[in-house]
Amino acid sequence: MTYSVFIDGEAGTTGLQIRDRLRGRADIRLVQVDPARRKDPQARREAFAAADVAILCLPDEAAREAVALCADLPTRIIDASTAHRVDPDWVYGFAELSPEMCERIASARRVSNPGCYSTGAIAILAPLIAAGLIQPDEALAINAVSGYSGGGKALIAEYESGEAPAHFVYGLSQGHKHIPEIMRQTGLTRRPVFAPAVGNFAQGMAVQLPLHLDQNRSIDALHQALAAHYHGQRFIRVTRSEAIGARLVPTAHNGTNLVEISVHGDDAAGCATVVAVLDNLGKGASGAAVQNLNIMLGLDEAASL
Structure with a gap:
């Protein structure tokens, strides 16, 4: 069976990557609007209706x-923007968040696609809060670095020009x-x-x-809490810190839909850092969107990933 998919905003960074992932698949037909009419509401509505x-x-x-x-069409929607990520009427598209999330x-x-930084932070926090290793009201700090592609066309142009x-x-x-x-x-109650x-x-991210x-x-x-939560998952891997080495590289998983989580530190020193590495344009954007699309259509979750 072939399914029709319309990418509204396919000329942007995320849209282009989704299009490239889907193009050539025998089970997907891309619906497109004539570039001359891409801002025409009627043309876009026709594309929605065809998808x-x-x-x-x-x-x-x-x-x-x-x-x-x-709104009155039967078309199902995946939103890659921030607009609906905390809307209770939308399903948050993080398949690995809980055992029932894929079914939802x-x-x-x-379906609201997660943000890039959010994917890394939630991947770390949610299992540790569920396991009681982090309290919802605990004072926490999250540090992160991303490639410049996450800033959109203006920031990409600024970096590519050397400015x-x-x-x-x-x-x-x-x-x-x-x-x-x-x-x-994650259930955090304290900001x-x-x-x-x-x-x-250009791309890559470490959170x-x-x-x-x-003692607890x-x-x-x-x-152990992270490894147990993600056991058997295709796209989130929990790795021992000694397998990574002294330097953790944000670009390590570029071009994939993988999140790699590792715990670093020393019990005797009483300090640790939990790190998630992912491609901000992969599992942090276009990869997650395609993964959610596959799940919604009942296809192989890993198709084109």
């Missing part, structure tokens, strides 16, 4: 407008758009301090959670 699933790769307000445009995604009409700095920290006002979804999807940064590399240790929260306990 089994539409993937929105748009700014937040445009994504809300797109949902309204096709499979039957959903509306951008080698590294910069941002989000210093603590208003980053990913914080609400991190809290909602974490979030310190994101951008490095001079770090530093923790103090005690040891390096081994953290590793």
